[in-house]
Amino acid sequence: MDNIGKVEKAGLCCGCGTCVGICPSGAITMDISKGLFIPNVEEKECLDCGICIESCPGQTVDFQSLCFEIFGRQPDDLYIGNYSKCYVGYSKDGQIRYNSSSGGVATQLLITALEKKIIDGALVTKMQKKNPLVPEVFIARTKREIISASGSKYCPVALNIGLKQLLKDNGRFAVIGLPCHIHGIRKAERVLPNLRERIVLRIGLLCSHMVTFNGTHCILKKMGIRKDSVTQLGYRGHGWPGFMSISTKQRSRYIPLIGFWNAYWHLFSPGFFTPVRCTLCPDQTAELADISVGDAWLPELKHNKVGESIIITRTAVGDEMLEIATSANAIRTIRVEQCKVKQSQLVNLNFKKKDLGTRFDFFRTIGRAVPVFYPKPTRIPPMSLLPSILRTLYTYFNIWISSHSLLANVLQYFPLPVVRLYYGIYKALSII
Numbered sequence: 364m365d366n367i368g369k370v371e372k373a374g375l376c377c378g379c380g381t382c383v384g385i386c387p388s389g390a391i392t393m394d395i396s397k398g399l400f401i402p403n404v405e406e407k408e409c410l411d412c413g414i415c416i417e418s419c420p421g422q423t424v425d426f427q428s429l430c431f432e433i434f435g436r437q438p439d440d441l442y443i444g445n446y447s448k449c450y451v452g453y454s455k456d457g458q459i460r461y462n463s464s465s466g467g468v469a470t471q472l473l474i475t476a477l478e479k480k481i482i483d484g485a486l487v488t489k490m491q492k493k494n495p496l497v498p499e500v501f502i503a504r505t506k507r508e509i510i511s512a513s514g515s516k517y518c519p520v521a522l523n524i525g526l527k528q529l530l531k532d533n534g535r536f537a538v539i540g541l542p543c544h545i546h547g548i549r550k551a552e553r554v555l556p557n558l559r560e561r562i563v564l565r566i567g568l569l570c571s572h573m574v575t576f577n578g579t580h581c582i583l584k585k586m587g588i589r590k591d592s593v594t595q596l597g598y599r600g601h602g603w604p605g606f607m608s609i610s611t612k613q614r615s616r617y618i619p620l621i622g623f624w625n626a627y628w629h630l631f632s633p634g635f636f637t638p639v640r641c642t643l644c645p646d647q648t649a650e651l652a653d654i655s656v657g658d659a660w661l662p663e664l665k666h667n668k669v670g671e672s673i674i675i676t677r678t679a680v681g682d683e684m685l686e687i688a689t690s691a692n693a694i695r696t697i698r699v700e701q702c703k704v705k706q707s708q709l710v711n712l713n714f715k716k717k718d719l720g721t722r723f724d725f726f727r728t729i730g731r732a733v734p735v736f737y738p739k740p741t742r743i744p745p746m747s748l749l750p751s752i753l754r755t756l757y758t759y760f761n762i763w764i765s766s767h768s769l770l771a772n773v774l775q776y777f778p779l780p781v782v783r784l785y786y787g788i789y790k791a792l793s794i795i
């Protein structure tokens with residue numbers, strides 16, 4: 364049958380959950396396999412309607428026609444897509460800001476939208492209470508519930524399985540997710556017009572790549588913590604740039620996101636525990652969202668103890684939502700040029716935009732499928748080809764190491780400063 368199974372078989376599934384969320388017969392479920400969410404189709408239940416394939420962002424994304432539909436024009440900027448205005452900002456609620464990933468803007472926008480009755484609820488993600496290593500998506504309908512979901516989840520999240528609930532419930536909703544989630548939502552809205560009526564605000568998170576569950580498991584092993592003893596897990600929060608917090612019945616531990624000696628992000632940056640499909644994604648800034656938020660990795664904010672977010676408004680809805688939140692004194696913003704966004708995401712934007720063509724060529728050379736995007740990923744000029752090939756090989760070598768159970772186990776014995784130095788090679792390569 365012509366269903367999502369073939370996308371998964373081709374290795375193109377991004378685990379977003381759109382197929383599960385919109386399948387009319389409920390034939391698709393999400394399973395965890397090799398550290399990722401993958402769809403599982405009950406063939407007997409499949410109606411062969413093709414809706415899952417039509418909405419799937421893993422196989423195809425026609426950015427060209429979606430941009431035309433959403434913004435009425437082609438992307439303004441090759442790197443960050445269509446935008447209206449760019450800002451740096453933060454939530455004026457100190458608690459929200461301190462406990463969020465960067466400036467707490469995402470959480471605050473949702474709270475304001477709820478309080479101003481723009482939405483009845485928001486599709487958000489938190490870690491499960493029963494199993495804190497696995498996320499759950501749910502519709503938050505109170506301020507407290509929205510706050511319970513704040514903070515980035517550096518693990519697979521099948522956000523769009525929540526579309527099923529949105530299709531059942533009457534009302535107006537916000538969604539918040541990674542670029543791949545937003546691609547799936549925009550595609551599903553095309554197929555199911557009643558979904559488009561319900562979703563009134565789409566907030567996108569800037570995203571270099573997601574991290575497999577094995578990434579978190581490796582950190583736990585490094586810390587000597589048993590998976591089944593974890594009672595709480597958070598990846599960000601506790602100020603800027605924040606800490607991963609892991610609690611067991613006995614004690615709580617905090618590991619910094621970045622820094623030199625024991626930061627955990629270096630284990631996730633150079634490609635270790637990166638899903639292969641993420642390396643084929645061209646979108647760092649959630650280009651199809653109404654409003655995008657990310658970390659403001661700017662030199663002038665480096666020494667801050669509380670975070671600020673990069674904010675990109677893209678549609679009239681995004682502009683209006685931010686205006687409402689700033690007028691209500693809930694969010695403080697400073698307008699910046701779009702080059703500040705690029706400065707804050709330089710390495711990742713180069714990875715997503717400059718090198719994508721080389722990675723596509725690499726995949727075709729080894730006989731693997733690649734997604735179909737319009738516009739097609741651009742080819743790199745011959746002068747830059749060698750560093751681009753080196754970066755590509757470096758990334759896939761690291762992905763290969765971390766996907767190999769024996770070698771991934773060895774990674775836990777590498778001191779994090781060594782991993783950081785190794786990441787330095789990639790950074791050096793990325794500026795050539």
Ligand SMILES: Cc1cc2nc3c(=O)[nH]c(=O)nc-3n(C[C@H](O)[C@H](O)[C@H](O)COP(=O)(O)OP(=O)(O)OC[C@H]3O[C@@H](n4cnc5c(N)ncnc54)[C@H](O)[C@@H]3O)c2cc1C
Pocket residue numbers: 462463464465466467468469470471486487488489512513514515516517518519520522539540541544568569570571572573574656657658659660672673708711
């Ligand atoms: C996998 C991943 C990679 C990222 N990569 C980058 C990057 O390269 N550059 C950058 O600047 N920023 C990146 N971010 C975004 C950044 O970590 C913050 O999420 C962003 O700055 C928003 O911060 P905030 O304080 O406004 O959000 P908060 O107020 O903390 O709210 C975060 C919201 O995001 C939702 N959420 C969290 N994790 C996920 C997830 N995995 N899937 C779907 N929804 C989720 C939650 O439901 C919550 O509502 C990434 C985030 C993730 C999850």
